Amino acid sequence: MDKNILIIDDEIEIRNLIEIYLKSENYNIFQAENGKQGLDILKKEDIDLIILDLMMPEMNGTDFCIAARKKYDTPIIMLTAKDQDLDIILGLNLGADDYITKPFNPLELIARIKSQLRRSDFNKAKKTKDKNEYIHKGLYLNTITREVKINNEEVTLTPTEFEILKLLLINKGNVMRMDKIYEEVWGNDFMDSKNTVMVHIRKLREKIELDPKNPDFIKTIWGVGYKIEK
The missing domain is CATH 1.10.10.10 (Winged helix-like DNA-binding domain superfamily/Winged helix DNA-binding domain)
Structure with missing residues (x-):
């Protein structure tokens, strides 16, 4: 089954670049330019993983994490700058699952995505089996x-x-x-x-x-x- 991935970043060039790499892996891609748009998509679509930029206008990445984790356990990989150590720690504490720094190696990003999806699939299967x-x-x-x-x-x-x-x-x-x-x-x-x-x-x-x-x-x-x- 193809997976649905949501990319939330205010830079369209970054979103489009990530989409090119992920479509080559047969992922279905959704894009949002801020956290508010991201939440709207999350409510309407069956999203399997989120790639989230931290610094965005209107609703930033940390605020998105707080809002998303109230309802969803979708894996979140943060995109951060190398000098955003405090933001990384905050994002992980708020419910993000992993992070990757810009500029990133596309192969590393894909590897991290596959790792998170495998873990998510395992947890969903276990949750369904254990709790019906x-x-x-x-x-x-x-x-x-x-x-x-x-x-x-x-x-x-x-x-x-x-x-x-x-x-x-x-x-x-x-x-x-x-x-x-x-x-x-x-x-x-x-x-x-x-x-x-x-x-x-x-x-x-x-x-x-x-x-x-x-x-x-x-x-x-x-x-x-x-x-x-x-």
């Missing part, structure tokens, strides 16, 4: 407490709606056929029960989607079924 938690963008589901939240706001689902959402999250990235959803959730053989599945999907979307007619989470694969994209 599923996290996707602003959606959170816990199979033990049966909590569902959208952007930290609790959502009340019926048992059937919960099981459908859980099934789609477990199989994130794969299309779940209507017959498979029915057999897994209802526990019965599928006998032309498309309408049953469709009605429950519609009700589920009304509770978790900002715009149920243009869903962000549950996508319709016409003639087949539904999926939550990676």
Whole structure:
């Protein structure tokens, strides 16, 4: 699976240079020129790693770290100047995971990115296994407490709606056929029960989607079924 990387830097030349190197590694790139724009992207996109400059107008890197760590555990690699030792220490204390100094060696940056992504993937797998938690963008589901939240706001689902959402999250990235959803959730053989599945999907979307007619989470694969994209 391709990873999504967010570059936050007020210098467009730096952003574009990093993007060139990272696209050669098949990463998907998002750009922001300050921390405020970065937070907006972080809320909308499923970001796997952030490359963050410290010195920026409007919202600097340290303020971004404080705001981001209230909701997200996305790995953060800081870009710093060689004489910013105090800022480096502050950034690491505020939740950044690593740093690299300008001017940087692109190969070193890529190596640090891969290291952070490996660690993040391991932690996510362990967290899901240990706590039965599923996290996707602003959606959170816990199979033990049966909590569902959208952007930290609790959502009340019926048992059937919960099981459908859980099934789609477990199989994130794969299309779940209507017959498979029915057999897994209802526990019965599928006998032309498309309408049953469709009605429950519609009700589920009304509770978790900002715009149920243009869903962000549950996508319709016409003639087949539904999926939550990676």
